[in-house]
Amino acid sequence: MKQINGKVTTRVNNVAYSRLSTNLYASMKEGKEKAELLGKQVLVSSVIEINKTDLPAFFSYQEHRYRGRRFFWSEPGRVLSFVGLGEVFKLETNDKHDRFKNVDTAWKEMANLAIVKDKPSPYTGPILFGGFSFDPYHAQTDKWSDFAHTSFAVPKFMITAHEGRYFLTSNRFVGPDESSLEQDDQELEQLIHALPQLKEMGSTEQAHEPNAMIREEIAPSDWMSAVDAAASSIRKGELEKVVLARSLLLLANDGFRSEGVLRSLLDEQQNTYVFAIDKPGSCFIGATPEQLIKRQGQQLFTLSLAGSIARGQTSGEDAELASFLKHDIKNLHEHRLAVDMIKGAMQQLCAHVEAPDEPIIRKLKDIQHLATPIAGEVKEGVSLLQAVEALHPTPALGGMPRELALEAIRRLEDMDRGWYAAPIGWMNVEQEGEFVGAIRSALLLDKQAYLFAGCGIVGDSEPLSEYKETALKFTPMLKALQALEMVLKN
């Protein structure tokens, strides 16, 4: 019986491989003609539907081969997920000027020429995935050296999981002088045959072997002094709000394993975007609730998130905390600053903007926030990356006014945020896509993990309670890295 099943699976895989490679070959032939005509490279792509597969295990598939060229993305509720392996195209620069516009122009040009066969959904075919650093004017430190200020890529292979269906996209670049168009692709064939076995390979993956040490990057008293300085400058009227962050360094005996961390975040942090951006020597990973902007058709969606409190131990206590948050003047003020700025930016980008008058409560596993969803119909000619540029950083992650807050962060924070709190996301050839602010995140460098957390400072912020709030915001990543117990013991 087992053998018959094996044969059936092999036959199904052979059929899948042959359909995908035939389509890819046809796209490549068409791409070569187009490339010859235009004198430039053309992106070609082919897609098939596949059986359900294990996404974190796919992320780890042939790690030695794809390490440093992988991404993972999963929306809240897990309705849409992407996992990409390899790179057929890369956009990477430390150029500070027009960084959003340059990516926008390059991707539009590439997407317009792309040839995609049998595209069953807008979430398949070539997808550009990546992001920007938080502040390109901040000097880069060693730990972030893998992450350029702008870095995007189109993967060679990508699985899309959307509403319970799974698709495999295979992308290639074809130039005018492409000499041989190989129809046989061993890498693709191997991958298709490996898909059904992926679950067993990955399911025992742990985040890392327990036993780790923790170190605060900035002494608590220094961080609290910075909060104090920020609050007093706000009271003097120099600015309205600034988000100050700090970082924790975890040192483990064995290397941190991104697949295990992803599994844990996917299980535990339902209401968040789970992401991983893998580079040769490091992996930036997290579970963020912070939607920056989504474009679907002509609609733009964003969520203003600012104002935080813990979850309760019981449902009664949880509701009491939520009710406190909804009426707390300091938190409402922090939230209002973010909503006003985001609404203003959305009104520039959209024809009609809708937002409720009162915030709702967004409950996450370990924390709850004040949240205001804002949506609008995008004006003709406005792109997703123009919206990212207009919004980043919002007062929820930077402050208000923006430039003064950025200066205060550079002066007071004493760390390199790198890609923490920065815009990361994806775009398809239809120019739809989504960007989030990469908070609740960690940078994994083999046996080291740098975790980041920040909070909005206003005039009446108290340093100790802000310190505790950042501690709460470290919780999801500490759990995923199996280090929470250790921190609590400290």
Ligand SMILES: C=C(O[C@@H]1C=C(C(=O)O)C=C[C@H]1O)C(=O)O
């Ligand atoms: C900056 C962070 O979170 C942001 C700050 C919040 C606040 O100050 O209340 C709430 C949600 C996020 O917008 C973080 O988690 O690192």
